[in-house]
Amino acid sequence: MFNPQLNSKGNLNHLLSIEGLSKEKIIQILDTAESFLKIGERDVKKVPILRGKTVCNVFFENSTRTRTTFEIAAKRLSADVINLNVATSSQSKGETILDTINNLIAMNADIFVVRHSSSGAAHFIASHVKPNIHIINAGDGNHSHPTQGLLDAFTIRKYKTNFNKLKVAIVGDILHSRVARSNIHALNILGVPEIRVIAPKTLLPYEIEKLGVHVFHDIDKGLKDVDVIMMLRIQNERMDGVMLPSQEEYFKTYGLNQTRLDLAKKDAIVMHPGPMNRGVEIDSAVADSEQSVILPQVTFGIAVRMAVMAILAGQHS
Amino acid sequence: MTLPNAEKLVETLKNKINEIIDDKTVLIGVQRGGELILQKILPGLKNTVATGSIDTSFYRDDFSSRGLKIKNKPSKIDTEINDKHIILIDDVFSTGRTVRAAMNEIFDYGRPAKITLAVLVDRNEQELPIAPQIYIEKISLNKNQHLELGLDENKKFIFQLKECHV
Numbered sequence: 367m368f369n370p371q372l373n374s375k376g377n378l379n380h381l382l383s384i385e386g387l388s389k390e391k392i393i394q395i396l397d398t399a400e401s402f403l404k405i406g407e408r409d410v411k412k413v414p415i416l417r418g419k420t421v422c423n424v425f426f427e428n429s430t431r432t433r434t435t436f437e438i439a440a441k442r443l444s445a446d447v448i449n450l451n452v453a454t455s456s457q458s459k460g461e462t463i464l465d466t467i468n469n470l471i472a473m474n475a476d477i478f479v480v481r482h483s484s485s486g487a488a489h490f491i492a493s494h495v496k497p498n499i500h501i502i503n504a505g506d507g508n509h510s511h512p513t514q515g516l517l518d519a520f521t522i523r524k525y526k527t528n529f530n531k532l533k534v535a536i537v538g539d540i541l542h543s544r545v546a547r548s549n550i551h552a553l554n555i556l557g558v559p560e561i562r563v564i565a566p567k568t569l570l571p572y573e574i575e576k577l578g579v580h581v582f583h584d585i586d587k588g589l590k591d592v593d594v595i596m597m598l599r600i601q602n603e604r605m606d607g608v609m610l611p612s613q614e615e616y617f618k619t620y621g622l623n624q625t626r627l628d629l630a631k632k633d634a635i636v637m638h639p640g641p642m643n644r645g646v647e648i649d650s651a652v653a654d655s656e657q658s659v660i661l662p663q664v665t666f667g668i669a670v671r672m673a674v675m676a677i678l679a680g681q682h683s
Numbered sequence: 684m685t686l687p688n689a690e691k692l693v694e695t696l697k698n699k700i701n702e703i704i705d706d707k708t709v710l711i712g713v714q715r716g717g718e719l720i721l722q723k724i725l726p727g728l729k730n731t732v733a734t735g736s737i738d739t740s741f742y743r744d745d746f747s748s749r750g751l752k753i754k755n756k757p758s759k760i761d762t763e764i765n766d767k768h769i770i771l772i773d774d775v776f777s778t779g780r781t782v783r784a785a786m787n788e789i790f791d792y793g794r795p796a797k798i799t800l801a802v803l804v805d806r807n808e809q810e811l812p813i814a815p816q817i818y819i820e821k822i823s824l825n826k827n828q829h830l831e832l833g834l835d836e837n838k839k840f841i842f843q844l845k846e847c848h849v
Contacts, residue, residue: 377750401740401757410791413741415751676741680750 370492377681380492380501381674383510384551392555396520398673399666405442406668416443416679422475423449424466425504426482431640432504432514435664436479439671448475467491471499477675478502485509500678502671508542513674514639515548517667518596519556521659524666525635526593530557535588535630536579537564537620538598538647541571545639546598550577564588566620568609585620589629597622597638600647613646623649627657635659689832689840692803692819697724699817700770700801704730707796709767711735713785714755716774716832720803723840733767735760739784764793774832776802779813804830804842 369386373379378391405413421440423433433449440447452466467478477500480488485507492501505511519529526532534553540546540563553561554577563574564582575581582588589595600616610616627636636648636658644650653660700710710732712721718736725734738755771785782800789795801817806824824830829845 398751398753401738401753404757404759405741408791409793412791414787415741415743415746676751680746 370489373497373681378677379497379681380488380503381512381678382489382492382501382503384512384515384548384555385510387512387555389555389557392516392519392552395516395670395673395677396523398677399516399520399669402442402672402676403666403669405672406665412442412444414444415676416440416445419443419445419477419679420473420475421445421447421477421479421675422470423447423479423504424452424470424481425450426452426463426480426487427505428453429481429505431664432481433479435667436502436504436513436671439668440477440479440675442668443672443675445477445675463487463491464494467495471495476500477679479504481505483507500675500681502674502678505544507544509544509547511544511548513667513671514545515552516674517663517670518545518549518637518639519552520666520670521637521663522594522635524662525659529553530559532558532594533560533562533592534558534594534596535562535564535582535592536596536598537585537588537622539569539600540565540574540598541569542601543598546596547577549596550579554578562588562592564620566610585622585626586629589626592630593634595622595627595630595634595636597636597642597648599639599641600643602643613643617646617649621645621647621649622652624652624655627652627655633657637663640664684844686830686842686844687804687820687822689803689842693720693723693840695819696720696772696801696803696817697727699819700724700772701727701729703768703799704728704732704770705768706730707766707768709733709735709762709764709769709795711737711760711769711771711785711789713771713773713781714738717772717802719832719834719840720774721772733762735762735764737771737785737788739781739788742784742788744780744784758788760789760792764789764795766794766796769795769798771798771800773800773802775804775806775830776800776815776818777806777808779809779811782813783811803832806830 371380371382479502481504487506488503561579563579564585638660712718737758740753800815802815805818805821827847829847831843835841
């Protein structure tokens with residue numbers, strides 16, 4: 367099957383989704399990120415390998431955290447960074463995505479970090495650029511958020527050495543979550559034997575079982591004996607419609623509190639891609655507890671994004 | 684050709700390093716060969732010295748042609764290097780490019796008072812104005828021959844010669 371992520375030599379030329387990546391490729395990215403993590407601990411948090419390259423963050427959809435971590439990652443690699451909030455600029459003037467990108471290529475940018483509200487946007491751009499331009503998907507619609515999937519895998523590996531003995535629960539709005547999809551794919555590729563999704567029926571995609579997950583509607587049953595709990599953000603806009611009755615009701619039935627956390631293994635870790643809603647999907651005390659690795663996830667995210675950019679920029683067709 | 688006896692060379696290098704170390708010395712091994720040598724000679728040194736190891740992957744000058752290939756552990760220099768005398772240890776010195784990359788990285792950790800380069804073998808292939816102050820032997824090889832320090836089944840150092848097809 368044609369995979370636009372890979373070049374003719376089978377090397378990673380773009381990062382568009384977790385699907386299509388081999389286990390070896392994912393491990394290579396995680397191992398490389400491990401080296402970059404050390405750079406962040408130094409006094410001088412910078413290495414010269416992307417010196418002279420230009421990284422363009424093109425965000426057709428708003429984001430602060432993801433854009434910031436990509437920006438820090440690129441700067442720590444010595445690249446020049448341009449941030450474009452397209453949501454408020456040329457798109458509103460009627461320019462097409464490809465015209466926007468082609469204009470930036472004409473300004474000699476090398477790597478594009480793209481976020482778009484439409485699934486498949488990054489894939490579309492990658493299919494239309496020259497081979498020496500690299501595209502990183504920073505989230506496309508409900509489809510994929512591959513660097514989040516990779517940084518979550520990196521986080522799990524940091525605390526739980528062996529993927530093939532783990533029980534992982536993903537809790538919350540699976541239906542609208544590109545993070546959940548990327549994580550399910552990553553965990554499957556890495557050989558996690560039991561992935562559970564915990565959500566009300568209204569927030570689960572049709573036929574989710576086909577991705578190889580176990581579905582739970584009762585959080586107490588779903589969290590029993592798990593090693594990793596991945597909480598998802600409940601987006602406020604979902605509350606207005608028919609999907610959920612109210613924030614209080616959601617917290618009561620699906621919020622992660624200490625009593626529920628105690629159902630998981632004693633050394634279970636709690637993850638969240640952020641930004642989190644305290645008192646909606648997660649109890650404040652749990653978010654700040656010893657078992658929470660939410661802030662380390664942010665730190666690891668920079669190292670993983672450095673690894674992805676460095677690997678892509680080193681590819682030549 | 685007969686390759687030099689690596690064990691003997693390491694022993695001689697240890698003696699030479701022993702002559703110049705003091706309480707301001709930091710020994711840094713360039714991965715992987717230099718790090719192996721460092722670990723071997725450390726117990727036999729007259730002073731206890733601070734150490735570190737360096738992997739130059741992020742500082743190489745051939746990233747744009749070769750891409751990123753990380754085979755080693757991340758660099759680890761946890762000790763203060765400002766105003767210290769660094770002895771940079773490597774197995775084989777050839778072009779000087781690895782040493783340049785290593786020095787660039789070292790300066791991201793601090794400003795040493797002095798850096799001395801100590802190697803087992805100098806291949807006489809210098810491409811930069813960088814040369815080892817301490818080397819035990821000079822050997823001339825063909826460009827496509829790759830000389831590498833390794834350990835045999837008895838954990839003794841040996842040199843291996845590999846033909847590279849570039």
